[in-house]
Amino acid sequence: MAASASVEARLRGAMVPVAHRVVSRVQETADTWTLELEPLGERIRPRAGQFDMLYAFGVGEVPISTSGDHDGDGPLTHTIRAVGAVTRALCALEPGAVVGVRGPFGTEWPLDEATGGDLVVVAGGIGLAPLRPAVRHALARRDDYGAVSVLVGARTPHDLLFVAELEAWRGRLDVEVDVAVDAAAPGWHGRVGLVTTLIPGAVIDPPQASALVCGPEVMMTFVVRALIGRGVPLERIWVSMERNMRCAVGHCGHCQLGPTLICRDGAVFPAAATTRLMEVREL
Helix, strand or coil: CHHHHHHHHHHHHHHCCEEEEEEEEEEEECCEEEEEEEECCCCCCCCCCCEEEEEECCCEEEEEEECCCCCCCCCEEEEEECCCHHHHHHHCCCCCCEEEEEEEECCCCCCCCCCCCEEEEEEEHHHHHHHHHHHHHHHHCHHHCCCEEEEEEECCHHHCCCHHHHHHHHHCCCCEEEEEECCCCCCCCCEECCHHHHHHHCCCCHHHEEEEEECCHHHHHHHHHHHHHHCCCHHHEEEECCCCCCCCCCCCCCCEECCEEHHHHCCEEEHHHCCCHHHCCCC
8 A cells, every 4th residue: 555655646746736835936137036835735855956847827837946955844946037938927926826846856966976075066047046955955064075166157247146145155164156257247346257267266176076067058068178177077077957858757758869868867967978968959
């Protein structure tokens, strides 16, 4: 009976949305919002790097990585950029509205494998959202890691996510936070340039470091090259891809790249496994 119930629960999580109520909606940038959701049924606890399928009733569903801590009974957190019909519908939801959630799905950031060495986190734009739980994990378990560096890139200062939290991390004495923007108006006193320009100055011991990378694919390609150039072993670099995912369970084939199904085999991959994948621009 217990085994049957367990199988039923997994199938329900995979295919049937669980109703969640929006309890908080915070605007991060001009086109990006963070939603906090409380379950009206079974509680979902994704791990850092995993994603859920968020369903806007009457519109459709999209894969969105978790951007919060879900070890306890806190809200389910996702940070969403409004770029299509479904994401615009989700971002427009006010507290009290109901959404459907399927999940969690996918692989996670290898935080246990990274223990004992330095950790460098490299985020581009909205890519900071899937990496935020990993940073929080490392800072909450600070003695498990050596040096921790968080390198963030964005198009402009107005496109930076979680600014207050970045400032709080920077205010600690046990983590390095560095930010660069592609362009900025007068009055910006930070760095201007690509996020790759931050890698040479990261305080890490490269041979013993692990790197977690998320952002636009072209950005991740050059970040991986820069990390390798700095001396970080390729086998200790991980990236997150979320291209063309539709069903989240490997049935529809929309996210297939060669023998790989992004939703089934990712979204977190060893960087060595993604070199050929990111060369395929469109299916």
